[in-house]
Amino acid sequence: MTDFTLNFILTNVIFYFLFYTLCEDGGGATGRINKEIQTILFAFFLRYRGMIKNPFFYSEPTVHPLRVGNVLVSVPLSGGFYFDRTVILLIEHTEKGNLGIMLNKRLPVTLQDIFQNNRDTPLFNGGPVEVGNLFTLHTYGGLIKDSSPVSDNLYFGGSPSELLQFIKNDSLDENLIRFYLGYAGWSEGQLEEELNDNLWVVGQFHEKLLFHNDDEICWKMAVESLGKPYNSWFNIVKAPFLN
Numbered sequence: 001m002t003d004f005t006l007n008f009i010l011t012n013v014i015f016y017f018l019f020y021t022l023c024e025d026g027g028g029a030t031g032r033i034n035k036e037i038q039t040i041l042f043a044f045f046l047r048y049r050g051m052i053k054n055p056f057f058y059s060e061p062t063v064h065p066l067r068v069g070n071v072l073v074s075v076p077l078s079g080g081f082y083f084d085r086t087v088i089l090l091i092e093h094t095e096k097g098n099l100g101i102m103l104n105k106r107l108p109v110t111l112q113d114i115f116q117n118n119r120d121t122p123l124f125n126g127g128p129v130e131v132g133n134l135f136t137l138h139t140y141g142g143l144i145k146d147s148s149p150v151s152d153n154l155y156f157g158g159s160p161s162e163l164l165q166f167i168k169n170d171s172l173d174e175n176l177i178r179f180y181l182g183y184a185g186w187s188e189g190q191l192e193e194e195l196n197d198n199l200w201v202v203g204q205f206h207e208k209l210l211f212h213n214d215d216e217i218c219w220k221m222a223v224e225s226l227g228k229p230y231n232s233w234f235n236i237v238k239a240p241f242l243n
Helices: 003-023 028-051 160-168 190-196 215-226 228-235
Strands: 070-074 087-094 097-102 106-110 122-125 129-138 147-151 154-157 177-187 200-204
Touching (some): 087 215, 097 190, 129 160, 160 177, 215 228
Antiparallel strands (some): 070 200, 097 177, 106 122, 129 177, 147 154
């Protein structure tokens, strides 16, 4: 066993010992203090553990470049609560920053719950930025104004109200459109830093990643497309520190 692997193991053992010890609620002020320390410790650990590569599963960078139309696949145990087992389609990639849409975070509400007189069309969490705004991915670029191409036969944007009206009038197939609240955003150099910190792996986009009915299966399909070495990710229990 190498010194690096031993150090990784000891780091995790110490963290889990402290974390679960502090999970024991002593009641009253002591219990509240413990919970606050637990929250701070957990947030710190999630932020910085991605900088130490896990020696027990493959997480090397792929040959796929960071560009519009490719996807970001979250590395197990590195994305925290919010981005755990997430697939993000990169919509914008410039020197000033990046913009992406999470593809596999379906919300427990539909368009009918938000917009009256509409269908029970699925609604997805697109990311933590501008969560009050509606964004779309669709295959109707030639019909929807102000749509931007992302990959072959896939477009981002356009007028959500126009798309909603088309769906209401049965003019478009709602199964070829996805609606998202919010998006994921990175400032200049931030995403590149996260890639270096081993939080994401870049993969190729496939249409099946967009039009799926199961969030977990979407992530697994994205991992499978990365190549056989990444199949070791399936052996990692989902968010073990939350069990």
